[in-house]
Amino acid sequence: MIGRLSGILLQKSPPQILLDVQGVGYEVDVPMSTFYDLPAAGQPVALFTHLVVREDAHLLFGFLTEAERSLFRQLLKIGGVGPRLALAVLSGLSVAELADAVQRQDSARLTRIPGVGKKTAERLLLELKEKLAPQAGMLPAPGPAGATLSEIGHALAALGYNEREAGRALRQLPADLPLEEGIRRALKLLSRTE
Numbered sequence: 001m002i003g004r005l006s007g008i009l010l011q012k013s014p015p016q017i018l019l020d021v022q023g024v025g026y027e028v029d030v031p032m033s034t035f036y037d038l039p040a041a042g043q044p045v046a047l048f049t050h051l052v053v054r055e056d057a058h059l060l061f062g063f064l065t066e067a068e069r070s071l072f073r074q075l076l077k078i079g080g081v082g083p084r085l086a087l088a089v090l091s092g093l094s095v096a097e098l099a100d101a102v103q104r105q106d107s108a109r110l111t112r113i114p115g116v117g118k119k120t121a122e123r124l125l126l127e128l129k130e131k132l133a134p135q136a137g138m139l140p141a142p143g144p145a146g147a148t149l150s151e152i153g154h155a156l157a158a159l160g161y162n163e164r165e166a167g168r169a170l171r172q173l174p175a176d177l178p179l180e181e182g183i184r185r186a187l188k189l190l191s192r193t194e
Contacts, residue, residue: 002060006046009039014155014183015087017062019045028062029083031072031090032159032187036180037064052083059083067095078127085115089124091159092116092187102128112191114160149173152182156190165190 005028007021014035019026028047030038039045047062048069061083063069068090075086092113093101101109102125110121149170156166169186177185 002049002051004046004048005062007044009041009043009045012038012041012179014151014179015091015158019047019062026060028060029087030062031068031087032092032155032183033090033094034062034064034068036184061087063090065095071095071098074128074131075124078123080120080123085120088113088115088160092191098128101125105129149182151179152177152186155179155183156186159187161190 005019005021005026007019007026009017010020010025011018012035015032016027016029017035017038019028028049030047034047047064048066049063050061050069050072052059052061061069061072063072072083072086072090075081075089076083081089089098089110093109097109100106105125107118107121107125110116110124111118116124152173153166153170156169157163161169166186169189172189173182173185
């Protein structure tokens with residue numbers, strides 16, 4: 001199992017990054033909460049990781065905090081929740097926000113996440129009820145600037161939004177937004193309309 005990687009961030013293409021660890025490039029999928037806090041390309045970064053081995057692929061997922069990785073692993077233990085859906089949940093809600101939703105049994109908050117229907121939301125609330133306690137101060141901080149609307153659109157598509165939904169959000173954003181801020185604003189706009 002690969003538990004942690006430390007190296008130079010080569011490329012950021014939400015939700016995936018390319019991390020150089022002593023000459024080996026690792027493609028790592030990260031939730032948007034981690035993506036927001038990543039340094040600029042060329043800077044050092046350390047990630048806690050979780051490796052998913054499948055017959056056709058080895059998928060590596062990375063997280064800036066152990067709390068995110070722990071929650072990702074808890075989500076994977078729930079029937080019907082695979083790595084992509086767990087990543088979408090962590091991209092849609094921070095650890096603290098998900099803990100709050102679980103404590104309040106707020107399924108509406110979870111169904112705003114792409115791929116999470118009413119039944120899945122209820123299953124998540126039931127299975128996570130005893131495992132999560134509310135945590136404060138874990139909201140993502142803004143990251144470095146420099147994105148285009150098309151990159152924001154690609155990030156939304158990777159999170160499960162269709163072209164129509166992504167286009168509707170992109171039309172409401174200024175063209176000169178940094179990538180992380182653009183994704184954050186687009187997700188807020190999309191969560192209000194669902």
